[in-house]
Amino acid sequence: MFYLLLGFLSLSVCSRAGDEEIKKKQSQLSRLRKEISGYEKKIKDRERKERATLDLLDTYDRQTALLRKLIADLHREERSLQTGIETTRRTIDELNGQLTFLKRQYASYVTAAYKYGQTYDLELLLSSKSLNQALVRAEYLKRFSNQRKNDLEKIDARRDSHEEQRELLQRQLSEQRDLIAEKSKEEDRLLQKTSKRKSLLAEIRRDKKNYRKEVNRKLQAAKDMEQLISRLIDAERTKKERTVSRPREENTTSASREATNSLFEVKRGRYPWPVSGGKVVARFGFQQNATLHTVTQNTGIDIAVPAGTRVGAIADGEVSTIWWLPSFGNLVILNHKNGFRTVYAHLSEIFVNEGDNVVESEGIGRSGEALAGQMLHFELWKDRDKQDPEQWLRPRGLSQK
Numbered sequence: 001m002f003y004l005l006l007g008f009l010s011l012s013v014c015s016r017a018g019d020e021e022i023k024k025k026q027s028q029l030s031r032l033r034k035e036i037s038g039y040e041k042k043i044k045d046r047e048r049k050e051r052a053t054l055d056l057l058d059t060y061d062r063q064t065a066l067l068r069k070l071i072a073d074l075h076r077e078e079r080s081l082q083t084g085i086e087t088t089r090r091t092i093d094e095l096n097g098q099l100t101f102l103k104r105q106y107a108s109y110v111t112a113a114y115k116y117g118q119t120y121d122l123e124l125l126l127s128s129k130s131l132n133q134a135l136v137r138a139e140y141l142k143r144f145s146n147q148r149k150n151d152l153e154k155i156d157a158r159r160d161s162h163e164e165q166r167e168l169l170q171r172q173l174s175e176q177r178d179l180i181a182e183k184s185k186e187e188d189r190l191l192q193k194t195s196k197r198k199s200l201l202a203e204i205r206r207d208k209k210n211y212r213k214e215v216n217r218k219l220q221a222a223k224d225m226e227q228l229i230s231r232l233i234d235a236e237r238t239k240k241e242r243t244v245s246r247p248r249e250e251n252t253t254s255a256s257r258e259a260t261n262s263l264f265e266v267k268r269g270r271y272p273w274p275v276s277g278g279k280v281v282a283r284f285g286f287q288q289n290a291t292l293h294t295v296t297q298n299t300g301i302d303i304a305v306p307a308g309t310r311v312g313a314i315a316d317g318e319v320s321t322i323w324w325l326p327s328f329g330n331l332v333i334l335n336h337k338n339g340f341r342t343v344y345a346h347l348s349e350i351f352v353n354e355g356d357n358v359v360e361s362e363g364i365g366r367s368g369e370a371l372a373g374q375m376l377h378f379e380l381w382k383d384r385d386k387q388d389p390e391q392w393l394r395p396r397g398l399s400q401k
Contacts, residue, residue: 039063278305300379343379
Protein backbone atom coordinates (compact mmCIF):
# COMPACT_ATOMS: atom_id res chain seq x y z
CA MET A 1 0.00 0.00 0.00
CA PHE A 2 2.97 2.26 0.74
CA TYR A 3 4.32 1.81 -2.80
CA LEU A 4 0.87 2.47 -4.25
CA LEU A 5 0.63 5.71 -2.27
CA LEU A 6 4.15 6.63 -3.37
CA GLY A 7 3.12 6.00 -6.96
CA PHE A 8 0.14 8.35 -6.64
CA LEU A 9 2.33 11.01 -5.03
CA SER A 10 4.84 10.70 -7.89
CA LEU A 11 1.99 10.94 -10.41
CA SER A 12 0.72 14.07 -8.65
CA VAL A 13 4.20 15.69 -8.66
CA CYS A 14 4.71 14.81 -12.35
CA SER A 15 1.26 16.17 -13.15
CA ARG A 16 2.07 19.50 -11.46
CA ALA A 17 5.43 19.67 -13.27
CA GLY A 18 3.66 18.88 -16.55
CA ASP A 19 1.08 21.62 -15.91
CA GLU A 20 3.87 24.14 -15.23
CA GLU A 21 5.65 23.13 -18.45
CA ILE A 22 2.40 23.48 -20.43
CA LYS A 23 1.80 26.96 -18.94
CA LYS A 24 5.37 27.95 -19.84
CA LYS A 25 4.95 26.79 -23.46
CA GLN A 26 1.55 28.49 -23.74
CA SER A 27 3.11 31.72 -22.46
CA GLN A 28 5.88 31.51 -25.08
CA LEU A 29 3.38 30.86 -27.87
CA SER A 30 1.23 33.72 -26.62
CA ARG A 31 4.20 36.13 -26.78
CA LEU A 32 4.97 35.00 -30.32
CA ARG A 33 1.36 35.54 -31.42
CA LYS A 34 1.40 39.00 -29.84
CA GLU A 35 4.56 39.95 -31.75
CA ILE A 36 3.09 38.63 -35.01
CA SER A 37 -0.09 40.67 -34.44
CA GLY A 38 2.05 43.74 -33.76
CA TYR A 39 3.74 43.41 -37.15
CA GLU A 40 0.36 42.81 -38.79
CA LYS A 41 -0.77 46.21 -37.50
CA LYS A 42 2.44 47.85 -38.80
CA ILE A 43 1.90 46.27 -42.21
CA LYS A 44 -1.67 47.56 -42.45
CA ASP A 45 -0.64 51.07 -41.33
CA ARG A 46 2.22 51.20 -43.85
CA GLU A 47 0.16 49.75 -46.69
CA ARG A 48 -2.36 52.58 -46.20
CA LYS A 49 0.40 55.22 -46.39
CA GLU A 50 2.77 53.77 -48.98
CA ARG A 51 2.65 51.20 -51.78
CA ALA A 52 5.97 49.35 -51.90
CA THR A 53 8.97 50.32 -49.80
CA LEU A 54 11.96 48.54 -48.30
CA ASP A 55 10.64 49.33 -44.81
CA LEU A 56 7.40 47.56 -45.64
CA LEU A 57 9.43 44.61 -46.95
CA ASP A 58 11.38 44.55 -43.67
CA THR A 59 8.13 44.37 -41.73
CA TYR A 60 6.97 41.41 -43.83
CA ASP A 61 10.32 39.69 -43.24
CA ARG A 62 10.11 40.15 -39.48
CA GLN A 63 6.55 38.86 -39.38
CA THR A 64 7.18 35.82 -41.60
CA ALA A 65 10.24 34.92 -39.50
CA LEU A 66 8.07 34.92 -36.38
CA LEU A 67 5.38 32.91 -38.18
CA ARG A 68 7.96 30.27 -39.11
CA LYS A 69 9.14 30.16 -35.50
CA LEU A 70 5.55 29.81 -34.28
CA ILE A 71 4.91 26.95 -36.73
CA ALA A 72 8.17 25.25 -35.68
CA ASP A 73 7.14 25.56 -32.02
CA LEU A 74 3.71 24.11 -32.84
CA HIS A 75 5.41 21.21 -34.65
CA ARG A 76 7.56 20.51 -31.56
CA GLU A 77 4.50 20.79 -29.32
CA GLU A 78 2.63 18.33 -31.54
CA ARG A 79 5.50 15.80 -31.39
CA SER A 80 5.73 16.18 -27.62
CA LEU A 81 1.97 15.75 -27.26
CA GLN A 82 2.03 12.65 -29.47
CA THR A 83 4.69 11.14 -27.21
CA GLY A 84 2.50 11.94 -24.19
CA ILE A 85 -0.52 10.31 -25.85
CA GLU A 86 1.44 7.13 -26.56
CA THR A 87 2.71 7.04 -22.95
CA THR A 88 -0.82 7.50 -21.59
CA ARG A 89 -2.13 4.70 -23.82
CA ARG A 90 0.61 2.35 -22.60
CA THR A 91 -0.24 3.26 -18.99
CA ILE A 92 -3.92 2.52 -19.62
CA ASP A 93 -3.00 -0.87 -21.13
CA GLU A 94 -0.85 -1.69 -18.09
CA LEU A 95 -3.63 -0.66 -15.70
CA ASN A 96 -6.09 -2.79 -17.69
CA GLY A 97 -3.78 -5.79 -17.25
CA GLN A 98 -3.38 -5.17 -13.51
CA LEU A 99 -7.14 -4.75 -13.04
CA THR A 100 -7.88 -7.96 -14.95
CA PHE A 101 -5.36 -9.92 -12.85
CA LEU A 102 -6.64 -8.57 -9.51
CA LYS A 103 -10.28 -9.16 -10.46
CA ARG A 104 -9.54 -12.73 -11.58
CA GLN A 105 -7.62 -13.41 -8.38
CA TYR A 106 -10.37 -11.94 -6.21
CA ALA A 107 -13.08 -13.86 -8.13
CA SER A 108 -11.31 -17.13 -7.30
CA TYR A 109 -11.38 -16.21 -3.62
CA VAL A 110 -15.06 -15.22 -3.72
CA THR A 111 -15.94 -18.51 -5.47
CA ALA A 112 -14.06 -20.52 -2.83
CA ALA A 113 -15.72 -18.55 -0.02
CA TYR A 114 -19.16 -19.11 -1.57
CA LYS A 115 -18.54 -22.87 -1.88
CA TYR A 116 -17.08 -23.46 1.53
CA GLY A 117 -17.92 -20.30 3.49
CA GLN A 118 -17.15 -19.82 7.18
CA THR A 119 -17.93 -23.52 7.87
CA TYR A 120 -14.76 -24.44 5.98
CA ASP A 121 -12.73 -21.96 8.05
CA LEU A 122 -14.22 -23.40 11.28
CA GLU A 123 -13.52 -26.99 10.18
CA LEU A 124 -9.96 -26.00 9.36
CA LEU A 125 -9.48 -24.69 12.90
CA LEU A 126 -11.25 -27.64 14.63
CA SER A 127 -9.24 -30.20 12.70
CA SER A 128 -6.02 -28.80 14.12
CA LYS A 129 -3.98 -31.45 15.93
CA SER A 130 -2.63 -29.02 18.52
CA LEU A 131 -3.29 -25.59 19.98
CA ASN A 132 -0.18 -24.26 18.26
CA GLN A 133 -1.41 -25.50 14.86
CA ALA A 134 -4.82 -23.95 15.51
CA LEU A 135 -3.19 -20.60 16.33
CA VAL A 136 -1.05 -20.78 13.17
CA ARG A 137 -4.14 -21.58 11.03
CA ALA A 138 -6.11 -18.76 12.67
CA GLU A 139 -3.30 -16.29 11.86
CA TYR A 140 -3.17 -17.62 8.32
CA LEU A 141 -6.93 -17.09 7.85
CA LYS A 142 -6.65 -13.60 9.32
CA ARG A 143 -3.81 -12.66 6.97
CA PHE A 144 -5.61 -14.27 4.04
CA SER A 145 -8.67 -12.15 4.80
CA ASN A 146 -6.54 -8.98 5.12
CA GLN A 147 -4.87 -9.77 1.80
CA ARG A 148 -8.27 -10.00 0.11
CA LYS A 149 -9.18 -6.65 1.67
CA ASN A 150 -5.95 -5.16 0.30
CA ASP A 151 -6.76 -6.62 -3.11
CA LEU A 152 -10.13 -4.87 -3.06
CA GLU A 153 -8.44 -1.57 -2.17
CA LYS A 154 -5.93 -2.07 -4.98
CA ILE A 155 -8.72 -2.78 -7.45
CA ASP A 156 -10.47 0.46 -6.42
CA ALA A 157 -7.18 2.41 -6.62
CA ARG A 158 -6.29 0.99 -10.05
CA ARG A 159 -9.82 1.70 -11.29
CA ASP A 160 -9.56 5.34 -10.15
CA SER A 161 -6.12 5.68 -11.74
CA HIS A 162 -7.45 4.09 -14.91
CA GLU A 163 -10.29 6.63 -15.11
CA GLU A 164 -7.85 9.52 -14.50
CA GLN A 165 -5.61 8.28 -17.32
CA ARG A 166 -8.58 7.91 -19.68
CA GLU A 167 -9.66 11.50 -18.92
CA LEU A 168 -6.06 12.66 -19.49
CA LEU A 169 -5.98 10.84 -22.84
CA GLN A 170 -9.23 12.50 -23.94
CA ARG A 171 -7.82 15.94 -23.02
CA GLN A 172 -4.59 15.17 -24.89
CA LEU A 173 -6.44 13.99 -28.01
CA SER A 174 -8.63 17.10 -27.92
CA GLU A 175 -5.57 19.32 -27.49
CA GLN A 176 -3.86 17.52 -30.39
CA ARG A 177 -6.85 18.19 -32.69
CA ASP A 178 -6.82 21.88 -31.74
CA LEU A 179 -3.05 22.05 -32.24
CA ILE A 180 -3.19 20.48 -35.71
CA ALA A 181 -5.97 22.89 -36.71
CA GLU A 182 -3.99 25.89 -35.42
CA LYS A 183 -0.80 24.73 -37.15
CA SER A 184 -2.67 24.31 -40.42
CA LYS A 185 -4.14 27.81 -40.06
CA GLU A 186 -0.71 29.38 -39.39
CA GLU A 187 0.84 27.48 -42.33
CA ASP A 188 -1.88 28.86 -44.65
CA ARG A 189 -1.23 32.32 -43.23
CA LEU A 190 2.51 31.94 -43.90
CA LEU A 191 1.85 30.90 -47.51
CA GLN A 192 -0.27 34.03 -48.01
CA LYS A 193 2.40 36.26 -46.46
CA THR A 194 5.17 34.63 -48.54
CA SER A 195 3.16 35.19 -51.72
CA LYS A 196 2.47 38.80 -50.73
CA ARG A 197 6.18 39.37 -49.98
CA LYS A 198 7.14 38.00 -53.40
CA SER A 199 4.73 40.41 -55.14
CA LEU A 200 5.98 43.29 -52.99
CA LEU A 201 9.61 42.46 -53.78
CA ALA A 202 8.88 42.40 -57.52
CA GLU A 203 7.23 45.83 -57.27
CA ILE A 204 10.15 47.24 -55.27
CA ARG A 205 12.66 45.97 -57.85
CA ARG A 206 10.95 47.98 -60.60
CA ASP A 207 11.83 51.27 -58.87
CA LYS A 208 15.55 52.23 -59.08
CA LYS A 209 15.11 54.57 -56.13
CA ASN A 210 14.87 51.53 -53.90
CA TYR A 211 18.23 50.27 -55.18
CA ARG A 212 19.85 53.58 -54.22
CA LYS A 213 18.22 53.42 -50.82
CA GLU A 214 19.41 49.82 -50.43
CA VAL A 215 23.03 50.93 -50.95
CA ASN A 216 22.74 53.31 -47.99
CA ARG A 217 20.96 50.66 -45.93
CA LYS A 218 23.76 48.19 -46.63
CA LEU A 219 26.37 50.68 -45.44
CA GLN A 220 24.44 51.17 -42.21
CA ALA A 221 23.82 47.44 -41.86
CA ALA A 222 27.57 46.77 -42.20
CA LYS A 223 28.20 49.19 -39.32
CA ASP A 224 25.47 47.50 -37.28
CA MET A 225 27.11 44.13 -37.96
CA GLU A 226 30.47 45.44 -36.68
CA GLN A 227 28.77 46.67 -33.51
CA LEU A 228 27.00 43.33 -33.08
CA ILE A 229 30.29 41.42 -33.44
CA SER A 230 31.92 43.79 -30.93
CA ARG A 231 29.15 43.17 -28.40
CA LEU A 232 29.58 39.41 -28.81
CA ILE A 233 33.35 39.73 -28.29
CA ASP A 234 32.81 41.79 -25.12
CA ALA A 235 30.27 39.27 -23.84
CA GLU A 236 32.69 36.40 -24.47
CA ARG A 237 35.50 38.25 -22.67
CA THR A 238 33.24 38.77 -19.64
CA LYS A 239 32.37 35.06 -19.70
CA LYS A 240 36.08 34.12 -19.75
CA GLU A 241 36.83 36.43 -16.83
CA ARG A 242 34.19 34.63 -14.79
CA THR A 243 35.73 31.29 -15.78
CA VAL A 244 39.04 32.28 -14.15
CA SER A 245 37.44 32.07 -10.69
CA ARG A 246 36.34 28.43 -11.25
CA PRO A 247 38.18 25.43 -9.74
CA ARG A 248 41.46 24.39 -11.36
CA GLU A 249 40.00 21.22 -12.90
CA GLU A 250 37.30 23.18 -14.77
CA ASN A 251 39.86 25.71 -16.02
CA THR A 252 42.09 22.88 -17.28
CA THR A 253 39.17 21.39 -19.21
CA SER A 254 38.31 24.83 -20.61
CA ALA A 255 41.93 25.40 -21.67
CA SER A 256 41.96 22.00 -23.37
CA ARG A 257 38.82 22.90 -25.33
CA GLU A 258 40.36 26.26 -26.30
CA ALA A 259 43.51 24.52 -27.57
CA THR A 260 41.38 22.17 -29.66
CA ASN A 261 39.39 25.07 -31.09
CA SER A 262 42.59 26.90 -32.11
CA LEU A 263 42.81 24.26 -34.87
CA PHE A 264 40.35 26.47 -36.79
CA GLU A 265 43.36 28.22 -38.36
CA VAL A 266 44.95 24.91 -39.34
CA LYS A 267 42.05 24.07 -41.68
CA ARG A 268 42.30 27.34 -43.59
CA GLY A 269 41.31 26.70 -47.21
CA ARG A 270 39.69 23.34 -46.39
CA TYR A 271 36.32 24.25 -44.86
CA PRO A 272 33.11 23.07 -46.58
CA TRP A 273 30.91 25.66 -48.26
CA PRO A 274 27.76 26.64 -46.35
CA VAL A 275 25.61 25.67 -49.36
CA SER A 276 26.09 23.05 -52.04
CA GLY A 277 26.36 24.40 -55.55
CA GLY A 278 25.43 27.97 -56.30
CA LYS A 279 27.49 30.78 -57.77
CA VAL A 280 29.42 33.55 -56.01
CA VAL A 281 27.78 36.69 -57.41
CA ALA A 282 29.50 39.19 -55.11
CA ARG A 283 32.96 38.61 -53.69
CA PHE A 284 34.62 40.00 -50.60
CA GLY A 285 35.86 43.58 -50.82
CA PHE A 286 34.94 46.43 -53.15
CA GLN A 287 32.21 45.71 -55.67
CA GLN A 288 30.80 47.78 -58.53
CA ASN A 289 27.02 47.97 -58.83
CA ALA A 290 26.12 47.39 -62.50
CA THR A 291 22.74 49.11 -62.12
CA LEU A 292 23.78 52.25 -60.23
CA HIS A 293 27.46 52.34 -61.30
CA THR A 294 28.54 52.80 -57.70
CA VAL A 295 31.33 51.10 -55.74
CA THR A 296 30.54 49.51 -52.37
CA GLN A 297 32.39 47.22 -49.99
CA ASN A 298 31.08 43.69 -49.43
CA THR A 299 31.87 42.39 -45.94
CA GLY A 300 31.46 38.77 -47.03
CA ILE A 301 30.38 36.85 -50.12
CA ASP A 302 26.98 36.48 -51.75
CA ILE A 303 26.20 33.00 -53.10
CA ALA A 304 23.29 32.77 -55.53
CA VAL A 305 21.24 29.69 -54.67
CA PRO A 306 17.51 28.93 -54.96
CA ALA A 307 15.50 30.13 -51.97
CA GLY A 308 15.02 27.25 -49.53
CA THR A 309 18.50 25.78 -50.08
CA ARG A 310 19.85 24.02 -46.98
CA VAL A 311 22.51 26.07 -45.16
CA GLY A 312 25.13 24.20 -43.12
CA ALA A 313 27.70 25.27 -40.52
CA ILE A 314 31.19 25.31 -42.05
CA ALA A 315 32.74 24.14 -38.75
CA ASP A 316 31.90 22.98 -35.23
CA GLY A 317 30.67 25.86 -33.10
CA GLU A 318 28.05 27.38 -30.84
CA VAL A 319 25.07 29.46 -31.92
CA SER A 320 26.17 32.80 -30.53
CA THR A 321 23.14 34.83 -31.62
CA ILE A 322 20.13 34.85 -33.91
CA TRP A 323 19.45 38.36 -35.18
CA TRP A 324 17.79 40.48 -37.83
CA LEU A 325 19.26 43.47 -39.67
CA PRO A 326 17.98 45.52 -42.59
CA SER A 327 19.68 44.35 -45.84
CA PHE A 328 20.85 41.19 -44.07
CA GLY A 329 17.45 39.88 -43.00
CA ASN A 330 17.41 36.93 -40.61
CA LEU A 331 20.92 35.87 -39.66
CA VAL A 332 22.75 33.37 -37.47
CA ILE A 333 26.21 33.94 -35.98
CA LEU A 334 28.28 30.92 -34.92
CA ASN A 335 31.13 31.21 -32.44
CA HIS A 336 34.03 28.89 -33.31
CA LYS A 337 36.17 30.01 -30.34
CA ASN A 338 39.69 31.40 -30.62
CA GLY A 339 38.10 34.60 -31.97
CA PHE A 340 36.55 33.10 -35.12
CA ARG A 341 32.92 33.65 -36.06
CA THR A 342 30.82 32.93 -39.13
CA VAL A 343 27.71 34.81 -40.24
CA TYR A 344 24.87 33.31 -42.32
CA ALA A 345 22.39 35.94 -43.57
CA HIS A 346 19.26 36.19 -45.75
CA LEU A 347 17.83 33.07 -44.10
CA SER A 348 14.21 32.20 -44.81
CA GLU A 349 14.18 29.55 -42.06
CA ILE A 350 16.30 28.93 -38.96
CA PHE A 351 16.63 25.45 -37.44
CA VAL A 352 18.75 26.25 -34.39
CA ASN A 353 18.42 28.19 -31.13
CA GLU A 354 20.88 30.45 -29.31
CA GLY A 355 23.29 28.39 -27.21
CA ASP A 356 22.99 25.27 -29.39
CA ASN A 357 26.19 23.42 -30.25
CA VAL A 358 26.47 22.46 -33.91
CA VAL A 359 28.92 20.29 -35.81
CA GLU A 360 30.50 20.82 -39.21
CA SER A 361 27.96 20.65 -42.07
CA GLU A 362 24.99 20.47 -39.67
CA GLY A 363 21.93 22.27 -41.07
CA ILE A 364 21.25 25.60 -39.39
CA GLY A 365 18.59 26.95 -41.74
CA ARG A 366 17.48 27.63 -45.32
CA SER A 367 18.48 30.43 -47.69
CA GLY A 368 16.08 33.19 -48.67
CA GLU A 369 15.73 36.11 -51.07
CA ALA A 370 17.11 39.65 -50.92
CA LEU A 371 16.52 42.67 -53.14
CA ALA A 372 19.46 41.53 -55.31
CA GLY A 373 17.98 38.04 -55.74
CA GLN A 374 17.84 34.60 -54.14
CA MET A 375 21.03 34.06 -52.20
CA LEU A 376 22.96 33.38 -49.02
CA HIS A 377 25.23 36.08 -47.62
CA PHE A 378 28.19 34.56 -45.75
CA GLU A 379 30.86 36.26 -43.62
CA LEU A 380 33.88 35.09 -41.62
CA TRP A 381 35.46 37.14 -38.82
CA LYS A 382 38.62 36.83 -36.73
CA ASP A 383 37.89 38.95 -33.68
CA ARG A 384 36.96 42.37 -35.15
CA ASP A 385 38.67 41.75 -38.50
CA LYS A 386 36.63 40.76 -41.54
CA GLN A 387 38.13 37.87 -43.52
CA ASP A 388 37.76 36.87 -47.16
CA PRO A 389 35.61 33.71 -46.77
CA GLU A 390 36.85 32.18 -50.05
CA GLN A 391 40.38 31.96 -48.61
CA TRP A 392 39.04 29.70 -45.83
CA LEU A 393 36.68 27.54 -47.90
CA ARG A 394 37.63 24.61 -50.12
CA PRO A 395 38.50 25.59 -53.71
CA ARG A 396 35.66 25.10 -56.17
CA GLY A 397 35.74 24.44 -59.89
CA LEU A 398 35.67 27.53 -62.11
CA SER A 399 32.25 26.43 -63.42
CA GLN A 400 30.88 26.72 -59.87
CA LYS A 401 32.14 30.26 -59.56
